Amino acid sequence: MEDLLQPMLNGLLLGGLYAVIAIGMTTMFGIVKLVNLAHGDLMILGSYLSLVLVSWLGFNPFWTLLAVVPVMFFVGFFVQGFLLNRVLGKEMEPPLLVAFGLSIILQNLLLLIFTPDARSLMTDLSIKTIPLGGSVNLPVLYFVDFLIGCAVILVLHLFFKNTYIGRAIRAASDDEIGARLMGINTKNIYAYAMGIAMMTAAVAGVLVGMTFTFYPHTGPQYLIIAFGVMIIGGLGSMKGCLVGGIILAEAQLIGAQFAGPGYQLLIGYLVLLIVLGVRPQGIFGKV
Amino acid sequence: MNKTLKYRWHILGLIFVTLSTVPIWGSDYVLFFCLLFFLYASMAQMWNLLVGYSGLLSLGQQAFVGFGGYTMAVLTNYYGVYVWLSVLIGGLFSVLLALFMSLFIFRMKGIFFGIGTWVFAEILLLWFSNWKYVKYGTGLFVKPATPPSMSTIYYAALIMGVGTLITVFVILRSKIGLGLMAMRDDEEVSEAMGVEIFRSKLFCFLVAALITGTTAGVLYVFQIFIQPYKAFAIDWTIVLVFIVVIGGIGTIEGPIVGAFIYVLLSQWLAEYGHVSLLILGIIAITIMLVAPKGIMGTLQEKTGFTILPSRRT
Numbered sequence: 259m260e261d262l263l264q265p266m267l268n269g270l271l272l273g274g275l276y277a278v279i280a281i282g283m284t285t286m287f288g289i290v291k292l293v294n295l296a297h298g299d300l301m302i303l304g305s306y307l308s309l310v311l312v313s314w315l316g317f318n319p320f321w322t323l324l325a326v327v328p329v330m331f332f333v334g335f336f337v338q339g340f341l342l343n344r345v346l347g348k349e350m351e352p353p354l355l356v357a358f359g360l361s362i363i364l365q366n367l368l369l370l371i372f373t374p375d376a377r378s379l380m381t382d383l384s385i386k387t388i389p390l391g392g393s394v395n396l397p398v399l400y401f402v403d404f405l406i407g408c409a410v411i412l413v414l415h416l417f418f419k420n421t422y423i424g425r426a427i428r429a430a431s432d433d434e435i436g437a438r439l440m441g442i443n444t445k446n447i448y449a450y451a452m453g454i455a456m457m458t459a460a461v462a463g464v465l466v467g468m469t470f471t472f473y474p475h476t477g478p479q480y481l482i483i484a485f486g487v488m489i490i491g492g493l494g495s496m497k498g499c500l501v502g503g504i505i506l507a508e509a510q511l512i513g514a515q516f517a518g519p520g521y522q523l524l525i526g527y528l529v530l531l532i533v534l535g536v537r538p539q540g541i542f543g544k545v
Numbered sequence: 546m547n548k549t550l551k552y553r554w555h556i557l558g559l560i561f562v563t564l565s566t567v568p569i570w571g572s573d574y575v576l577f578f579c580l581l582f583f584l585y586a587s588m589a590q591m592w593n594l595l596v597g598y599s600g601l602l603s604l605g606q607q608a609f610v611g612f613g614g615y616t617m618a619v620l621t622n623y624y625g626v627y628v629w630l631s632v633l634i635g636g637l638f639s640v641l642l643a644l645f646m647s648l649f650i651f652r653m654k655g656i657f658f659g660i661g662t663w664v665f666a667e668i669l670l671l672w673f674s675n676w677k678y679v680k681y682g683t684g685l686f687v688k689p690a691t692p693p694s695m696s697t698i699y700y701a702a703l704i705m706g707v708g709t710l711i712t713v714f715v716i717l718r719s720k721i722g723l724g725l726m727a728m729r730d731d732e733e734v735s736e737a738m739g740v741e742i743f744r745s746k747l748f749c750f751l752v753a754a755l756i757t758g759t760t761a762g763v764l765y766v767f768q769i770f771i772q773p774y775k776a777f778a779i780d781w782t783i784v785l786v787f788i789v790v791i792g793g794i795g796t797i798e799g800p801i802v803g804a805f806i807y808v809l810l811s812q813w814l815a816e817y818g819h820v821s822l823l824i825l826g827i828i829a830i831t832i833m834l835v836a837p838k839g840i841m842g843t844l845q846e847k848t849g850f851t852i853l854p855s856r857r858t
Contacts, residue, residue: 354602360826363823
């Protein structure tokens with residue numbers, strides 16, 4: 259039991275990071291009913307943008323958020339406004355394929371510019387731990403990830419509840435035609451929503467970059483994690499997102515404790531498949 | 546219009562005779578080009594059957610590519626099975642894999658089905674790269690007791706290419722195909738009219754697994770070397786998406802045209818490495834935005850031109 263406390267604590271904290279990786283994709287799914295297959299790659303784009311600022315200007319990765327988050331808003335706004343909106347329609351394949359094409363382009367563009375080397379955003383937090391008694395330590399960086407993850411979800415929740423654009427986005431997602439009759443330009447609203455989703459992806463990208471190493475090709479791996487969180491937590495649900503992230507991360511880390519670290523990813527995938535097979539609407543989703 | 550239909554079989558026959566005599570008159574480059582063209586056309590035809598006709602958005606065709614290829618390599622290397630027999634067994638093993646997968650993923654729809662198939666392929670990648678029996682991630686050299694000659698491999702590829710085309714044509718002109726097209730237009734109504742949606746979809750999924758696995762076997766006999774990070778890579782699905790989108794999704798001719806363009810482009814761009822994938826991605830997005838029905842789909846819409854009509858008139 260003593261051995262399990264550390265992976266359980268790490269899993270809980272990592273769950274917060276997983277939630278912030280997934281929240282942008284879940285939000286967009288809730289609004290446009292489409293999965294953005296390039297979500298992971300756009301997030302990694304955020305990591306690389308931060309890397310550029312860190313290595314050129316010597317900023318602390320946390321400060322780069324001030325630049326990366328707004329830039330990613332515009333990236334999202336243009337991706338939705340100029341690419342995805344043009345293929346939105348009755349059929350679901352075209353937007354998926356466009357997003358898939360975007361994912362290929364981003365991966366190979368990053369590969370071309372940054373080479374396939376492993377990168378990470380250096381901070382002095384990564385080695386710090388706080389002893390909690392016994393053999394259990396609180397990894398400070400994971401704790402920061404968790405806190406920022408929760409904060410992002412809270413801010414997003416308040417934004418959708420209290421601001422004009424937030425309410426317009428919800429209106430457009432509930433009833434597109436109704437929203438249009440009320441004078442909302444829904445296509446424009448989707449672009450704003452994507453911009454906001456990409457702001458959360460930018461935060462996720464910077465946190466992932468500080469916590470793990472990343473490559474141009476790591477995007478799809480995080481897409482699958484985001485997808486797992488979304489499935490387990492229930493589609494389009496924000497609270498479910500946090501719970502889904504924690505369940506997935508706990509399953510991975512506790513599983514890795516028993517089966518060995520090489521199986522961490524595999525166990526995450528198996529949990530995802532089981533949930534998909536048993537309850538495709540997710541644990542917290544409504545039928 | 547009627548004139549082209551009248552001479553259709555003559556033209557197709559001429560093309561077939563030309564292609565089947567390539568080892569006699571063609572240079573090594575032509576042989577190599579046609580071989581890859583058949584194999585990619587065959588796999589793309591299957592992805593098109595799933596996505597364009599059955600509404601099964603598979604993002605995990607690489608599961609069957611890797612599984613079929615590895616079955617072939619293991620049987621040939623470890624058990625001394627005759628190489629073409631092991632290619633066929635590879636296809637059958639892919640069907641078994643597809644049956645097993647269907648237990649989990651046939652409850653999902655649309656993108657969930659897609660991610661489900663993708664996750665399966667990722668699991669296979671992790672499994673094979675951690676599996677001592679297949680030498681982990683280092684991969685296997687395919688070493689048949691008597692290595693087949695280039696022209697034998699060419700004919701195997703030709704059989705896969707033409708065989709797949711005939712299979713798809715027969716399926717689409719059959720009762721199942723009619724049902725699939727009705728389902729594509731309106732799922733609820735077609736089900737009410739008696740289309741057995743689940744069985745038709747499963748049938749297509751299994752056929753696609755069989756042919757993709759077998760085609761992959763032929764490909765790896767040709768390439769001699771198989772490795773999990775390549776065989777189970779999402780790159781396979783990327784290529785199939787590109788071919789089918791460019792050629793025209795939901796048409797029989799589309800994958801053929803797309804495969805030809807893909808093989809040609811990938812030969813030209815080969816020296817640029819990863820830039821080639823970048824350019825393929827840009828072309829695919831541009832086509833999706835400008836002509837979402839692809840080359841053959843747009844051509845059919847504008848002129849009504851089809852070589853192999855999948856709809857009965």
